Amino acid sequence: MKNHKKIIAAIALILAIAGCKKYEQTPVDKVDITHIFDPRDSAGTNAQHYLYGVYSVLRNGHNRVGGDYLDAASDDAISSASGPSNVVTILSTGSYNSYTLPADENLWGTYYAGIRQANEFVNNIDVVPVLAKYNGFSMKYVWKSEARFLRAMFYFELVKRYGGVPLMGNHVYTISDDISLPRNSFDECIKYIVSECDAIKDSLLVYPISDPNADSHRPTKGSALALKARVLLYAASPLFNGGNIDPANNLTGYTSYDAGRWTAAATAAKDVIDLGTYSLLPNFKDVFLTQNNPEILFMRQGGNNTNVETSNGPIGFTAATGKGQTSPTQGLVDAFPMANGLPIDDPASQYDINNPYNNRDPRLTYTILYNGAQWLNTQIQTFEGGQSKPNGSLQQTKTGYYMRKFMGNFENTNSYSAHNTDWLIMRYADLLLGYAEALNESAGPTTDVYNTVISIRKRAGIAAGADNLYGLKAGMTKDEMRTIVQNERRIELAFEESRYWDIRRWKLAENTMNQPREGVSIVRVGNTLNYNPIDVLTTRFNAPKMYLYPIPYDEVQKNPNMKQNPGW
Template identity: 30%
Template structure:
C-alpha cells in the first residue's frame, strides 16, 4: 500500500504529458500521446506545442466554479451565498464539512473538468512541464532563433505563476529547480519557506526580464494569454508581499524587500506603457461618473493592440471567465434568470467611505459586538447618515453593489431595485431559495450595464493581474516598511481614478496600514483578492473569527411617508464556518502529505488538518 501511495506522489511531481498535436494556433494545441520525445524536439511546431502544455491548467475564475458559485468571494467576508444546497461546495465550506481527504475549496470543479485535489495536482503538473521545457529548449528545433529565448522566458514566468498559486493556497512548498527522476531520493525533500519560494519566483522572473524577445505587452489576438515581462514584475511583487505578510514571514521582517521589489516593478511597468484606465471609452454604456472607468475595466476584455484602449491589464485568461448570466447578478425571479449566488454583505458595504474620504466605521475596531450588529462609527465622519446610508458614498460603491434605490436596465426597461420588505428584490433568508439575496444587496461590478435584453451574459476574460492591484501591493509594502509618503502616493493614485480624495498626510503608520487594507477591499472587491488578504494578514496562530464568523444583512422597512428605516440583522442564526485557524491555508491532499511524512520523517500537513 505504501508503494502505491508513493507511486501516486510520483505522478503528481512527475507528470508525463509530453506529446502534442500540430495546430495553426500554438495555444490551441492539445496532447496526443503517440510520439517519442525526440520526434517532438526535432519538429519546431511540436516544440511550440510542448510550450503550449505549460499554459494548461491556469485556474478558471469568475462564476465558472461548480454550480456557478464564485467560491473565494463567497467564502470571504465580502459575500454570502443565497443558496445552500446539500451538494454545493459552498455549503460544505459554510458548514465546516472539510478534511484533508476532501476539501470543498481545494477540490472544487472550476471549468477544467473537476477531479480531486485540483489546485495541488495541477500546479505541480504545470511546474514539472515548465521545468522540463526549460531544460530541453536549448537543444530543440525552433522556427526562428529568436523564439528560443522567448519560449524559455515564457516557461519561467509560467513556472513562477504556478508557484505563486501554490503559495496562495498552501503556503510553504518544496522548490524543485530541476525535473525529478523516478528513482530520486525523496527522503531529503522539505517544504521551503514562503520567502525562499518567493525568491525562487523572483529568480525565474528576473531571468525572463533579461530576455530581449519577451514582450512587455501582447498586441495581437493570436498571442492572447501569452505571458509577458509585465506579468513577471507583477508576480515578483505579489510573491514578496506574501513572503513579508504575518502568516508567512516566520518572524522575519521582509517588508523593506517587498517595498523595493514593488517600487521597482511599478516604475518599470509605467516606463513600458502601463497606466491606470482612468476614462471610460463608452460613456453611453458606463456613464460619465467617476466610477465608470473602473466598471468598464473589470467588465470588458483587455484589447490586443500596439496602442490599446486598456493599458492597465497585465494578464487575463484567454476566453470568458466571468460568465455572468444573471448568475451572481440580480436573480430575484426576474425573467430569464437562474440564481442569485453570492451577494455583498453589509460588512462590504460598510467598507466604502463617504465622498470626503472618511471611513464609515472605526477601522481598528469596526464593530462593538461579535455578531456585527453594533457598528462602531467613525466619530470624524460627518457625512454618513444611518437613516440614509447609501448617500454620499465612494463612487465605487454604486459600481460594485446594487442596493435599495439603485437602477438598472433590464429587458429594455429601467428597473429600480427594491430591497425593502415587500419589494420586488427583498432579501429572503430561506437557504433553499436560490433566487433572492440573503443580505439585501446584489453584486454588479462585473456586469456591463445597459444591456437591451434580459439574457445579460458577460463572458469577458478574468483579469489575474492589473496595474491598480500592483500599485496597492506597493502601497501596502511601503506602509509596512515605513515609507509613508510612497505608500500614500500609490494608494492615492488608485483612489484618484474614482474621484476619491487623497489619504491624509497626518495618518500614523498604523492608521495608514488600516486605510490601505481597506482601500484594497474596496478597489479589488469581487476580484478574489480579499480571501487571501484576510489570511495572509493573520499570524500563524490567528483565525478569522472577527471577519468571517458572523455576517449581517440590511433589512429595510418602507414607512408610510415613503421613507425607509434600516435594521441590521444576521444573515443566519448560527455562525458561518471557515473561520478557524486551520482555514488560513488549504490542506495538502491527505495521501500525499502522509506519504511525504513517511518518506522524509518531517511534518508536511498544514496546521489543523
C-alpha cells in the first residue's frame, strides 16, 4: 500500500517538513505549527504528514504486549516465555499496582498524546487550502473527520481500561495552563464518543473505497458507525450497566441499570448492517490475509512479512524458524464445538476423547496447531519428545498447542513466505456477534438473533443439520443464547484482543481468571497417544478492583483532582 510506511512508523514530523523544498531555507528549530498548517500549501502535504502521525498512535496487536498477544493474559493462552517478569504473566496473575502496570497496557500517556495531536489537527486544518475534493468539498474536511474518529477511538481505549477520564474537547493545553483536570463521568465519556461518531459519519469516506491501495487504512462511515456500536455494547455490559464495581461512583460506570442501553447497542449495530456494504468472507482464514475485503471495518496497517510465523510458529523446522511464543490453553481448544455444531460435552456430539481433534469446528484448525495438524508439509508433533515439543531448555509450547491464526497458508510448503499482516481493529463478524448479544439482552433470542449467529457458524463450515440450525438448540432461553454468543465470540475472535476485554465487561474474570490455566501432555506409547491434562499457570484476578486498571500513580500524585479507581 502506498501509505504503508507512513502509517506504520511514527512520523518524524519536523524532519519531514525540514526535507520539503519549500522550507529548506527555514532552520529546523524555527519550524512551528504555521509551517505544518500552511495557508499556501494547496496540496496539504505537511498537514497530511501530521495526520499520519496521529494514525501511528494506533496499536498493532500482533505480539504487541511484551512480545505476546494480549489474549495470552486471558484464559485463552499463556506466553511460552512465561515467567514472573513476562508482561502478559504480570497481567494474568494480577502482579501489578498503580505504578507497576506494564507500559504496553498502561496506555494513558500514549492515548492522551494522540488526543493532543488530533486536537492540534482539528484546530488548525481549516487554514490549509487543500484543492483535492471529495463529494464536492475540500479533502481537508475528510481529514478533519478522520482526526476526530481517531480521537474518539483513543478515548474509547482509555475508557475501557480506566472508566471515566478527563475530556479535553478541542482544547490543546500549554505548559502555562492549569491542567489539574478532574475525570469526567463514565456516562459523559460514552456520550461524547458517540456524539463524535454521529457528527463525523457523513463526512468520512464511504466503503467501498475508490482507491483501496492508497486509502484502505482510512476510516469510513461504516467505521464510525461500528465504533459507536462497540462503545454502546461495552457501555450496556454488566461491568458498567448494573454491575458497577463501586455502585454509587459515576466514574466507574453507570449508577443504575437501564435495559435500554442494550437496545441502543443493538440499534447502532443494525445501522452498520443496514448499510448493505459489508459482508462475511466465504472462508474464515482469508479474512486476515486478503486486503481490502468487505469484512474489514477498520484496520491498522502491518506489512508483508513473516513476523507472525517467526514469533509464533512451532519450533523444530530448520527452513521455517518459529519460536512458538503463544501457547493456547486447553480451555480454548475445548470451546470449539464439533463440526455438527454441538459442544464436545454434549452426549450427541460424537466427540472422541482418543481422537479429540477429529470432526471439530473448522475454525479450530484455522486457529490452533495441535498434534497431528498439517503444517509445513508434515503433521505437527506436540507429543512429549516430538519434533515441536522436544522439551529441554528451548522455548516451545507449554500447553501442547501453538497458535495458527493470522498465519499464511503453509500447510503444504517447506518454508514461510511474506504475506499481509494488517491488524483488524474492527471486523464485520465482531459487529454481528455484538448485534446478536445486544439484541438477545434487549429482546431475547429472536429469529434475528438466531439468524445472525447462524451466519457466523455457516461461514465457519459447521454443518447445517436436518433442522438448518447449525447445531443451535431450538427455543433457547435468553440465558442459553447468552452462553452461545459468548462462546461464539471466544472462538471466532480468538487472539483479536476480544476475550481479554469480554471476560471483564461480562464480569466473568473473577471466575475464569482464578482457575489454573490448563494444557495437555501427550505421551506416545507405541502407536497409542495418551492425553493427560496438566496445569501450566496459576492465574489470579482480584475482584472487583482489577476490572479496571489503576489510574497511573504519577497522574494521581501530580493532580489533586484526579481520583484513583476503587481498590488501588
